[in-house]
Amino acid sequence: MRELRTNLVYMDVDNPPRIIVVTSPLPGDGKSTISSNLAVTLASSGQPVVLIDGDLRRPMIGTVFGLPKGAGISDVLAGCATIAEVAQRFGNGQLLVVAAGKVPPNPSEVLGSARMRELLKSIAREAIVIVDAPPLVPVTDAAVLAHSADGAIIVGTVGKTTYEVLGKAIGNLERAGARALGLVLNKVPRRGSGAAYYGYQYHGDYYRNDGQELPTGTVRGDNANIYAKSK
């Protein structure tokens, strides 16, 4: 998360992104997890951060932060509340969290409204804005949100997100005139077959769980067979 924070700060030093949408191609890739942790990490470096639940279809941010159920961003957009009334301070630091609020029948329209764009802009004068969004392939919400933002971080899942579905997701962003800021590869296994795929087999083959080097000649797994044969 700290690395992601640093990358965001340095990706465009003259004009660092202030309004960042977190999305992914499909449900369950970790958008809410990444957006929440990124918001906490950014705030812990001392800058004001506002985290908004922009997923009006499957709102999660209120649950993640244990906020009491009540009004949220949709109520602000409907003109029933102000952002100051619905934003809740998390901890005693710089983070304000805005839940989704009442789920409207037309989330794409609400999120793509001029009112939402103006609201994001005005908050961004004071704080970095992180918006947790729905997935890009099934619905247009994230693309319209990203259009009103400085760009979107796309979260992908190791072993699940394909190049094809990622291409579709990026295509949907581009068609909405939005910018992809970068990709977060989530749920990378530390060990096991998935880990081997990402080049970690060196550790898997030569190190035990406690990190100690195995004695020569006790190489495990598939490599052990090759080792035996070549001998």
Ligand SMILES: Nc1ncnc2c1ncn2[C@@H]1O[C@H](COP(=O)(O)OP(=O)(O)OP(=O)(O)O)[C@@H](O)[C@H]1O
């Ligand atoms: N890096 C991770 N390591 C382990 N588990 C994770 C990780 N990231 C997310 N998860 C888990 O995966 C599940 C889905 O995560 P999350 O709710 O953040 O995804 P999402 O993309 O917001 O889903 P949705 O599309 O439903 O909004 C949750 O149970 C979460 O705890």
Ligand SMILES: [Mg+2]
């Ligand atoms: Mg989510």
